Amino acid sequence: MPNSRIWTLRETLIVAVLGAVFAVLYLGWVQVWLIAQALFGSLTMDVVMGFWFVASMVAAAIIRKPGVAFAAEVLSAGVQILLGSPAGLMLLVTGAVQGAGAELVFAATRWRNYSLPVMMAAGVGAAIFSFAYTWVRFDYGALQPGILIAMFTLRCVSGALLGGWMGHVIVQALYKTGALAGLAIDHDKRAAAA
Amino acid sequence: MLKARHPLAILFVCIVALVASILAFNALFQIALIALVCVALVAFNRTSPLVLGALMLPFALFGFGFLTTSVFFRQESDFAVKMAGEALLQSSGFSAGLVLFFRAIACGMVSAFFALTTDPGAFVRALMVSAKLPPRIGYSLFAAMQLVPDLAAEAQQMRIAHAMKAGRPPRRIPGPVQVFRLVIPLLAYAVRRAGRTAIALEARGLSPKGPRTVLNAPRFRRGDGVFVIIGLAAIGLCGVTLL
Amino acid sequence: MTSEPQQPDPALVAQWREVSVHYPFTTTSAVGSVDLSINRGERVLLLGPSGSGKSTLLLTLTGLVPESIPAKVDGEILLFGERVAARKPWAWAARVAQYFQDADQTLTGMRVEDEIAFALENRAIPPAVIAEKVARAMRRVGLPDAWRKRRSSTLSGGEKQLVALAATLVQEAEFFIADEPTAHLAPEAAHRLHALLTHGDPERSILIVDHRLEGLIEFIDRLIVLGRDGTIVAEGHPRIVFRERRDLLMAQGIWCPVASALDGRLEEADIAPPTAPLSIAEALAHLEPGVASPSQIAQARPAVQAFVEAYAPRVAAPSRQSPMLTQLIEADCAPSLGPVVLRHVNLSIWEGEILGILGANGAGKSTLGLCLSGLLPLKAGKRKGAPAGYAFQRPENQFTAGTVQEELLTALPDDMPAALKSNRVAEMLARWELASLESRHPFELSQGQKRRLALAALTVSDRWPLLVLDEPTAGLDAWGVARLIEQIESLHDTGRAIAVITHDLDFASRLCPRSIVVGEGGILADGPTQDLMDDAALLRRAGLVESAHRQAVRWLRRSAPC
């Protein structure tokens, strides 16, 4: 029943479990970012931001059902909080905003297309949403326009590459391990090959 | 003592604290909130002050980013002039940055408070009983949280297998390349485990609907009400700094 | 779909009608066309060589195949007279309890008490009743109360299996299905579990797949044998099948009870018991001194002698003059991320030695094995000697590659020429009967096939002077074990040392001149395997039970002409 929109238990668990693994990776990435920021200054955040979108890309491309991108990002935020993330409970909001950005792009293809360009577009979608959110939260209106444009561009590029492209690479590598047998991605690939 | 409290009561107080921290754009309030959380944790949860200090460090680094952004890139902050003339400390960019800095720490400490005082299992059970969280989603969350400690064990297992193929004992601490090479296998492990867990749960009758018992679910007690009242009062007390 | 609709029979619990199963991307069916039914209250044992489709057949019963594991299922399957596909797998859980072959598939990683309570929670049973049932299940299986809060993922292989069994037994379902429930259990625990599984409610129907027949086979009403092609090749009461179809079972590489081999020898000597025996005691009951005449005993003795000799190690213990290979000195061993479980271990292995490592579940054998092979750092003390190869207790832990073939290729040293490599791999695939599976993912094999692949990957190169094999016989059929013994002996002939961790004492006494017994936080005994087996007090203390063939040894002593 690859077309059904309802998640099976296996799919729900996969979303949750991916959320958890990426929560761990995200926390590791926070350390990378903090060190890089100390070295290279504050624009670093926008450069590394894209990686924090990758959970939604991977989960969505595997399960291919509505709500997956959003849920995966929110879940990984939730697990990060329980692991004691520096960003705190606010992370749930951050996760929801980023997940919504990606979800919107997948929704625009009616959850049918998960090719590399769409994944990168989803990364950009997440970047735009997250930029709007940080604007509100961190008082960006008060910053210089030049720096804002630089931040925005960097974040979109990062979303496309570290989010979309990286997500695509991870999904392909995962597919090769055979762990995705029987999931929507497997059905689609086999249908395409047949 | 705090561990005996109902997870949802703790969650409620934490959310109120977070909302207050976000709405109050004031450095003193944030500092008061931080102090409140620290005192509560040390006094009622026996958290060692050393642990608190270690927890605060990444939050501080995180907040420091906002501080520097505000100081250097604020529209009205004519940084060079300011450096030459008045004291940096009085610039509006700096004070805004300072609030952002302390707010990052305050939000961080509130979540640390939640994480340190709540058992994830009890939390999910509480959600299933009191917030009508569907059991399938509850157990998925449960499985996700239980996966995290097992990832370390599984990674260790994989390193042993890799080491054996390479013919030398595994190093005590993996290098970055090795960590990177473990990412895909660990993800594959997680996905497979999700599939197996799904079978295990379904084979023992986890159904999407219908009544089910939840064992060891936390119950609301009088102490929880007292905790909520004291918590809200304490946050209100921090608000005195706004006057 | 069958052509004519048949009326469901109320006396039948389960029925397969012309069922065959195809996994995706495979050309042959995993289960041939099978027609089979289980009666109410019947205890059925399903036997078959590794990869014949036993586990697959059990998984079709509640619809997990194809509902949760993708596959194509033809034919019709009825449970309690109802079509299986008419309900979701979870809807059968109230009436069917299932123990899967991999304990990790039965468990979900919760704490022990939650794990056991889970099925009852789903049935909305009141908390007080659940608490009482959980406590009773833990007592019956022999789980200490102190484990209630332990996470099931920090348990040893056998301990996990016990928890998984408690979690399925607690369901008290009218139909109980178990796939190799005792593969990793120490002999004493295995006996206890076999008794638990087969006694109790006479209305309860039981379907078991197991390779360990001792202590189980006496309670079985009917035996069903799947052949290599996944179809039923024999069916009937154990006594009849094991005597009349012995040649067929041997040809298929299927386990027979130890007594069956003795029965064969006695038959040759023309002094077989009147009914086919299922245990050694039964096989020799008519030959007890006092029951049988001295001439009958004299007639039987050579046969029994020959039977017993098959269990003596064929390799000799190495002389202590040969160089020492690996040594643990005052070693403290701890599982990774766990506490120290063994203290002050002193153990030496000499070149060309085959060492048995025996002990109860959770004694610390796997931990000791990993430390011995140098893969787990010691908490204290020293290890001397080259690194060793290690066959993990769970074969999956060993796999790092994407296909069976690649798994073997990457196990060879990097500097080997490619042509040589592919030759070696082809030879290994043929020897372990894996050739038709070479492009399969290692995780998509049957348990026995996984074990064979793990052993093949370890023995494909001769880079390790010492090999440590952790429960190598768990999940293997008789053919696989014969292959394993052959392989170990040929490695031994090239001067390699091998340490075998095993619960199968017959296997240990056939292979290992020397053994150690692990228990009580250290090494309890170290000496010739035969001597350890004679020490009843030691066996009891270590949670072991004497191996079946020892009863024949004792008969020989009893019946010796003085």
Ligand SMILES: Nc1ncnc2c1ncn2[C@@H]1O[C@H](COP(=O)(O)OP(=O)(O)OP(=O)(O)O)[C@@H](O)[C@H]1O
């Ligand atoms: N998920 C899967 N995908 C593809 N093929 C599979 C899968 N699981 C099992 N098989 C194949 O189906 C056949 C039957 O497997 P099954 O696990 O039922 O055997 P088994 O009789 O239980 O063997 P064992 O005694 O080794 O456990 C085997 O050849 C196996 O390789």
Ligand SMILES: Nc1ncnc2c1ncn2[C@@H]1O[C@H](COP(=O)(O)OP(=O)(O)OP(=O)(O)O)[C@@H](O)[C@H]1O
């Ligand atoms: N991560 C861990 N944390 C705590 N205890 C552990 C952990 N891993 C293993 N143990 C305990 O260490 C002991 C030794 O485990 P080990 O796997 O070596 O036993 P074993 O003798 O191989 O048992 P089995 O025959 O069941 O395989 C067990 O009692 C087990 O419960």
Ligand SMILES: [Mg+2]
């Ligand atoms: Mg099997």
Ligand SMILES: [Mg+2]
């Ligand atoms: Mg073990």
